[in-house]
Amino acid sequence: MTIRLDRERFVATMKEQAEIGATDGGGLHRLTLSDDDKEIRDWFAVQMEEEGLDIRIDEFGNMFGRREGTDPDAKPVLVGSHLDSQPYGGIYDGALGVIGALELIRTLNDEDVETTHPVEIVNWTNEEGSRFQPAMQGSGVWAGAHSLEEEYAKTDADGKVFEEELDRIGYRGDVPAEPQEAYEAYLELHVEQGPYLEENGKEVGVVTGIVGFTWGAVTFYGEADHSGPTPMHYRKDALVAAADVITQIRRIPSTLGERTVGTTGYVDVKPNSINIIPDEVTFTWGFRDPSDDVIEEAYQRVLQEAEWAAEREGIDWEWEERMRAPAVEFADQCVDAVQSAADALELDSMRIFSGAGHDATHMHSVCDTGMVFAPSENGKSHNESEYTSWDDCYAAASTLANAAVTLAGGDAQ
Amino acid sequence: MTIRLDRERFVATMKEQAEIGATDGGGLHRLTLSDDDKEIRDWFAVQMEEEGLDIRIDEFGNMFGRREGTDPDAKPVLVGSHLDSQPYGGIYDGALGVIGALELIRTLNDEDVETTHPVEIVNWTNEEGSRFQPAMQGSGVWAGAHSLEEEYAKTDADGKVFEEELDRIGYRGDVPAEPQEAYEAYLELHVEQGPYLEENGKEVGVVTGIVGFTWGAVTFYGEADHSGPTPMHYRKDALVAAADVITQIRRIPSTLGERTVGTTGYVDVKPNSINIIPDEVTFTWGFRDPSDDVIEEAYQRVLQEAEWAAEREGIDWEWEERMRAPAVEFADQCVDAVQSAADALELDSMRIFSGAGHDATHMHSVCDTGMVFAPSENGKSHNESEYTSWDDCYAAASTLANAAVTLAGGDAQ
Numbered sequence: 142m143t144i145r146l147d148r149e150r151f152v153a154t155m156k157e158q159a160e161i162g163a164t165d166g167g168g169l170h171r172l173t174l175s176d177d178d179k180e181i182r183d184w185f186a187v188q189m190e191e192e193g194l195d196i197r198i199d200e201f202g203n204m205f206g207r208r209e210g211t212d213p214d215a216k217p218v219l220v221g222s223h224l225d226s227q228p229y230g231g232i233y234d235g236a237l238g239v240i241g242a243l244e245l246i247r248t249l250n251d252e253d254v255e256t257t258h259p260v261e262i263v264n265w266t267n268e269e270g271s272r273f274q275p276a277m278q279g280s281g282v283w284a285g286a287h288s289l290e291e292e293y294a295k296t297d298a299d300g301k302v303f304e305e306e307l308d309r310i311g312y313r314g315d316v317p318a319e320p321q322e323a324y325e326a327y328l329e330l331h332v333e334q335g336p337y338l339e340e341n342g343k344e345v346g347v348v349t350g351i352v353g354f355t356w357g358a359v360t361f362y363g364e365a366d367h368s369g370p371t372p373m374h375y376r377k378d379a380l381v382a383a384a385d386v387i388t389q390i391r392r393i394p395s396t397l398g399e400r401t402v403g404t405t406g407y408v409d410v411k412p413n414s415i416n417i418i419p420d421e422v423t424f425t426w427g428f429r430d431p432s433d434d435v436i437e438e439a440y441q442r443v444l445q446e447a448e449w450a451a452e453r454e455g456i457d458w459e460w461e462e463r464m465r466a467p468a469v470e471f472a473d474q475c476v477d478a479v480q481s482a483a484d485a486l487e488l489d490s491m492r493i494f495s496g497a498g499h500d501a502t503h504m505h506s507v508c509d510t511g512m513v514f515a516p517s518e519n520g521k522s523h524n525e526s527e528y529t530s531w532d533d534c535y536a537a538a539s540t541l542a543n544a545a546v547t548l549a550g551g552d553a554q
Numbered sequence: 555m556t557i558r559l560d561r562e563r564f565v566a567t568m569k570e571q572a573e574i575g576a577t578d579g580g581g582l583h584r585l586t587l588s589d590d591d592k593e594i595r596d597w598f599a600v601q602m603e604e605e606g607l608d609i610r611i612d613e614f615g616n617m618f619g620r621r622e623g624t625d626p627d628a629k630p631v632l633v634g635s636h637l638d639s640q641p642y643g644g645i646y647d648g649a650l651g652v653i654g655a656l657e658l659i660r661t662l663n664d665e666d667v668e669t670t671h672p673v674e675i676v677n678w679t680n681e682e683g684s685r686f687q688p689a690m691q692g693s694g695v696w697a698g699a700h701s702l703e704e705e706y707a708k709t710d711a712d713g714k715v716f717e718e719e720l721d722r723i724g725y726r727g728d729v730p731a732e733p734q735e736a737y738e739a740y741l742e743l744h745v746e747q748g749p750y751l752e753e754n755g756k757e758v759g760v761v762t763g764i765v766g767f768t769w770g771a772v773t774f775y776g777e778a779d780h781s782g783p784t785p786m787h788y789r790k791d792a793l794v795a796a797a798d799v800i801t802q803i804r805r806i807p808s809t810l811g812e813r814t815v816g817t818t819g820y821v822d823v824k825p826n827s828i829n830i831i832p833d834e835v836t837f838t839w840g841f842r843d844p845s846d847d848v849i850e851e852a853y854q855r856v857l858q859e860a861e862w863a864a865e866r867e868g869i870d871w872e873w874e875e876r877m878r879a880p881a882v883e884f885a886d887q888c889v890d891a892v893q894s895a896a897d898a899l900e901l902d903s904m905r906i907f908s909g910a911g912h913d914a915t916h917m918h919s920v921c922d923t924g925m926v927f928a929p930s931e932n933g934k935s936h937n938e939s940e941y942t943s944w945d946d947c948y949a950a951a952s953t954l955a956n957a958a959v960t961l962a963g964g965d966a967q
Contacts, residue, residue, distance in 0.1 A: 228825065271827060335783030352782065356828060367936045368817035368840050369765065370748030370909030373807050375933055380818055384800035391794045394786050404781035405793055406828045408821055412641070414684065415769060415819045415838040415876075417936055425828040427781050463828075496783030520788055523780045523830055 142551055143485050144248050146539050151244045152531050158184070158224070158240060159232035168525025169226040169236070173267035173278075174202075174303070179310035181224045185239070185264055192246050194262070198314025201289060202266040202307050203279045205316075208246055210259040210549065216325035218256075218549040219508075220245060220541065221263030222500060223279075227271050231332075231527025233534065237515060238330040239264050241538035245545055257550030258325050265500045266312075272297045275464060280500035282318045284507050289318055324508035326475055326548045329501045330541040331512060332529050336520030337493055344536045346493040346514030347479045351502050352400065353468035354429040355440045358407075359386060359447045362457040365412060365420035380410055380419040382450040382458070389446040390426055393439055400494065401430040403439060425463075431494050433467050440465075469502055474548070475511025482543035483513075488536050497522075513541045555964055556898050557661050559952050564657045565944050571597070571637070571653060572645035581938025582639040582649075586680035586691075587615075587716070592723035594637045598652065598677055605659050607675070611727025614702060615679040615720050616692045618729075621659055623672040623962065629738035631669075631962040632921075633658060633954065634676030636692075636913060640684050644745075644940025646947065650928060651743040652677050654951035658958055670963030671738050678913045679725075685710045688877060693913035695731050697920050702731055737921035739888055739961045742914045743954040744925060745942050749933030750906055757949045759906040759927030760892045764915050765813065766881035767842040768853045771820075772799060772860045775870040778825060778833035793823055793832040795863040795871070802859040803839055806852055813907065814843040816852060838876075844907050846880050853878075882915055887961070888924025895956035901949050910935075926954045 161181045162171030171177045182204060189196050194206030207217065222238025242262035249260065265283075270276025273295045281287040293304035307313045338346050363379035387405045394401035404427045411421040428439035444460060451458040476492075483490040493514060495501075504510045515537035518528040574594045575584030584590045595617060602609050607619030620630065635651025655675035662673065678696075683689025686708045694700040706717035720726045751759050776792035800818045807814035817840045824834040841852035857873060864871040889905075896903040906927060908914075917923045928950035931941040 227830075270829070276829070333783060334780045336785065336788055354782070364934075365937050366934060367747045367910055368819055369767070369815065369842050369911065370746060370935070371815065371933055372749065372813075372909075373804075373815055375749055378804065378817075380800060380821065381804045384797035384818075387793060387797035388801060391786075391791065400785075402782065402784065402786055404791075404829075404831055405797075406781055406830050406832060407826050408793065408823045410821045413820050415840060416683070416689070416817075417640075417819050418817055419819060427828060429782050496785075497780055498782065517783075520784055521777075521779060522783070524778045 142546065144252060144254065144542055144546055146244045146248050146535065146542055148535050151535060151538060154240050154243065155534065158236050162226065164229055164525060166229065166525035168229050169232050170229050171226040172228065172272045173225040173269060174306040174310055178225055182312055185224060188243055192250055194246065197316045198312060199316040199318040200313060201279050201282045201318035202312040203283055203318060204264040205261050207259055207261045208249065210256045212257045215258040216323050217259035217261045218325050218545055219261045219263055219327045220545050221265065222329050222331055223265045223268035225267055225269050227269050227523045229525055230523050231525060233332045233527055233529045234522055235268055237332060237534055241330040241541045244538055245542040248542060254552050256546065260545060260549050268500055273303050277498055277500050277503055280503040284503035285319065286503050320507055326509045327501065327504035327507065328475065328541060328545050329499055329512045330537055331499055331514060332522060333514040333517045334522035335496045335517065338491065338514060338516035339518065341491055343491045343516065344488045344533060345483050345490045345540050347476060347483060347490050348471065348495050348512035348514055349476055349492050350431065350471050351469040351495040351498060352429040352431050353433050353436045353466050354427060354498065355436050355462060356425065356427045356464040357460060357462040358423055358425045359458060359460045360421065360423040361451060363418065363420045363454060366418045368416050368418055371418060376418055377454055377456045378418050379422040379456060382454045382456060383408065383422040383424050385450040386443065386446045387424060390443060393442050397438060398430050398432060398435045401428065401435055401439065402496065403428045429496060431468050466498060466502060469505045471511045472509035475509050478544040478547040479511050479513050479540060481547060482540045485543060486539055488540060511544065513537050513544065555959065557665060557667065557955055557959055559657045559661050559948065559955055561948050564948060564951060567653050567656065568947065571649050575639065577642055577938060579642065579938035581642050582645050583642050584639040585641065585685045586638040586682065587719040587723055591638055595725055598637060601656055605663055607659065610729045611725060612729040612731040613727060614692050614695045614731040615725040616696055616731060617677040618674050620672055620674045621662065623669045625670045628671040629736050630672035630674045631738050631958055632674045632676055632740045633958050634678065635742050635744060636678045636681035638680055638682050640682050640936045642938055643936050644938060646745045646940055646942050647935055648681055650745060650947055654743040654954045657951055658955040661955060667965050669959065673958060673962050681913055686716050690911055690913050690916055693916040697916035698732065699916050733920055739922045740914065740917040741888065741954060741958050742912055742925045743950055744912055744927060745935060746927040746930045747935035748909045748930065751904065751927060751929035752931065754904055756904045756929065757901045757946060758896050758903045758953050760889060760896060760903050761884065761908050761925035761927055762889055762905050763844065763884050764882040764908040764911060765842040765844050766846050766849045766879050767840060767911065768849050768875060769838065769840045769877040770873060770875040771836055771838045772871060772873045773834065773836040774864060776831065776833045776867060779831045781829050781831055784831060789831055790867055790869045791831050792835040792869060795867045795869060796821065796835040796837050798863040799856065799859045800837060803856060806855050810851060811843050811845060811848045814841065814848055814852065816841045842909060844881050879911060879915060882918045884924045885922035888922050891957040891960040892924050892926055892953060894960060895953045898956060899952055901953060926950050926957065
C-alpha cells in the first residue's frame with residue numbers, strides 16, 4: 142500500500158512548531174533544556190496525546206509515543222529525530238524528522254491502517270550538542286554509548302548542570318534511558334545539510350550510511366611578550382603555530398579522499414590583546430570521511446602538522462582527541478524500504494552518504510537503521526538561512542512514512 | 555656635579571610600591587582607575603607631599619609635583635612615567651620611572667641642591683591601554699594628541715565609562731589637562747622590554763628614539779555552514795583566510811628591516827563552535843620599525859595579503875587602521891645629557907632605539923625629550939616574570955637623576 146500524508150496539515154504543523162523559539166531572522170533558537178525546549182516538548186506531548194499514543198518520557202528526557210501493532214510478538218519500528226536547534230539555527234533541521242513521524246501516525250489513524258509491528262515516534266534530547274556536549278547526547282545515552290550519570294553532570298557555558306536543567310523543565314521521566322525491548326528498525330528523516338541532492342537535481346535522498354569523524358583540539362604554549370620590543374627571533378608565538386596548522390587543515394582533505402572534509406571551528410587565544418604575543422592558543426580540528434582509514438590518516442596528519450608547527454616556533458604543545466565515530470553503513474532492509482517508498486511515490490531519488498552525524502549513528506548499534514534526506518538549498522544548515530521547499534519537505538516526509546509502513550507491515554503487506 | 559641616590563631607600567621604595575596590586579605570582583595587577591590605582595595614587599601623593607612638592611592633579615588624572623628652581627623665567631624639566639600596570643604585569647614597567655623621579659626629588663632635597671629650572675615629576679594616567687584604549691592615553695590628552703571629551707567617553711570591557719571611573723577614584727582634578735607653560739625637557743626612565751641591553755652586556759641604555767608603528771584589524775566575512783556535509787569546494791571559511799594572513803604577518807618583517815616586528819595579538823572567531831565553519835573572523839596586526847617608510851610598506855603588505863586570502867576563499871573583507879605613530883627621534887640635548895650622566899657614573903652604556911611606545915612618544919611634540927632604559931632579563935615584560943636586577947634599576951635611576959640635574963641646571967652647572 143502507499144499512504145498519502147495530508148500536505149496542508151503537514152505544512153501547517155511545520156509552521157506551528159517553528160513558532161516556538163522563532164528568531165527575528167526567520168530561524169529557530171531552541172536550545173536543549175531551555176524554556177523554549179520545554180514549550181515545544183509540551184506541544185509535542187499534546188500532539189501525541191491527541192493521536193492516542195502511549196507516551197513515555199525516559200530519565201534523560203527522550204520522548205516516545207507508541208501506537209500498537211497487531212502482532213504482540215512483533216518488534217516496534219521507531220521513527221523520529223530531534224526538536225532542539227542550533228543557536229540561531231534553521232526551522233527544518235531535526236524538526237522535519239519529528240513532524241514527519243507525527244504525520245505518519247496521524248495518517249495511520251485517519252486511514253485506520255493497522256500495522257503488524259508497533260510504531261513508535263521519538264524526540265531525542267539534545268541532538269545539537271551546542272549547549273551541552275556531546276551532540277546526539279540523548280540517543281547516545283539510550284543506545285548505551287554514554288553513561289547516564291556522566292551526561293547528567295555536563296555543564297553549559299554558564300555552569301548550569303544538565304540534570305538540574307532537565308528537572309527544571311520537568312522532563313526527567315521515570316522510564317530507564319535504554320531500550321525496553323528489541324527494535325525492528327529505526328528510521329530518521331533529516332535535511333541533507335549539504336549540496337549533493339540539489340546539485341544533482343534530486344527530490345529525495347536514500348541514505349546508505351554516515352561518514353565517520355575525528356574531533357579534537359591542539360593547544361600550543363608559547364611565551365607572552367610585548368609585541369614591540371621583542372625581536373622576531375626571540376618570539377615563541379602560539380598563534381602563529383596555530384595559524385600554520387589551521388591553513389593545513391584546509392589543505393589535508395585534498396590529499397586524502399573525494400568526500401573528506403576538514404574544519405577548524407573554534408579558536409581560543411590568550412591573552413588576546415593587540416599588544417601581547419599570544420602564549421596559549423587552543424583550536425579544534427574536525428575531519429569526516431566515509432572511510433575509517435582516511436579518518437585515521439587525517440588524525441595522524443593533523444598531529445604531524447602540529448608537531449612541525451611547534452618545532453618551527455620552538456614551543457610546547459599537547460592535543461586531545463575529543464570524539465571519534467566510525468563510519469556507519471545502514472542495513473539493507475532499511476535502505477531498500479526507503480528506496481521502494483521513493484520509487485512508489487515516483488520521486489527522483491539518489492543514494493547518498495550523510496556528511497553529518499545524526500541520532501541514527503547511535504541507533505545503528507541498537508537495530509537496523511535507515512535515513513531519508515530532503516534537499517538543502519545551497520547546502521546550508523545550522524543557520525537561519527537554512528531552507529528546504531515545502532514540496533521537498535513533503536516528498537521526504539511521504540518517503541519516510543511509506544518506508545516506515547513497509548517495515549512495520551502495514552495493511553497491504 | 556654628580557648626585558648619588560640612596561640605594562637602600564630607592565630599593566625599599568620600589569618594593570613598597572610593588573605591594574599595592576601585588577599578585578600571587580610576584581607581579582602587579584594595577585589596572586588604570588581601579589581601586590589599586592587609587593591606592594597607589596594616594597600613596598604617591600603622600601610621598602610628594604612629604605618632599606614639599608606643589609601637587610597638581612589635572613582633569614584627566616595626570617599627577618604632577620613641582621620643585622621650584624632659582625630662575626623664575628626658566629622652563630621646567632619634567633621627569634616621570636606611569637604607575638598603572640598590565641593585567642598580571644611586572645613590578646618595574648612604568649613604576650621604575652616614577653620611583654626614579656621621586657628619588658631624584660628626595661636626593662635634591664636631602665643634599666640641598668638648587669636647580670636653575672623647576673623640576674616636575676609626573677605619573678601619567680593609563681599608559682598601558684589594557685583596560686581603556688588607547689595606550690599612553692593621559693600623556694596623549696595632555697600633549698593634545700587626543701580630545702579630552704573623546705577619551706572621557708571610552709568604556710572598558712564591562713561597559714564602565716572612563717570619566718565615571720576617574721570620578722569614582724577621586725582623581726578628576728581641576729587643572730586643565732594640557733601644558734600650563736613651555737617645558738624645557740621631558741625625561742623618562744623605563745625598562746627596555748627587549749633583549750638588546752642584556753644581549754650586549756650593557757648596564758644602561760641611552761635611548762635615541764622610538765620606533766613607529768601601525769596597528770589595525772582585518773575582518774573576513776565567510777559563510778557559516780555545518781562542518782560535516784559542506785564539501786570543501788563549497789566553503790567560504792573566514793578563519794582559513796585569517797590564518798593565512800597571520801602566518802604572513804610572521805614572515806613580512808623578514809623581508810623589510812633588521813628591526814621590523816609584526817604581530818597578531820587578538821583574534822575573534824564567530825560563531826566559534828567546533829562544528830560550524832566560521833563566518834566572521836577579526837584579527838589585529840601590529841608592525842613596528844624605526845623607519846616610517848618600512849611601517850607604510852608593512853601596512854600595504856598586510857592589506858595585500860588579506861586581499862589575496864579573501865580571493866582564495868571567495869569571501870568579503872574589510873580593514874581599519876586603528877593607530878599609526880611615526881618614528882620619534884629624541885632631541886640632542888636630552889640624548890647628550892643621558893649619555894653624559896651614564897659616562898659620569900662610569901656605567902657601561904649603549905645607544906638604543908625603543909621598540910615600544912612610551913609617554914615620551916607624545917611628549918616629543920611638547921618639548922625636547924629623552925629616555926633612559928634599564929635592561930630587561932630575557933627581554934621579558936608585560937607579565938609577572940618581568941625582571942630587572944636592583945643593581946640595574948639603581949644604575950638607570952642614577953642616570954636619569956643626573957641627566958635631569960644637568961638639564962635643570964643643578965648647583966655645579
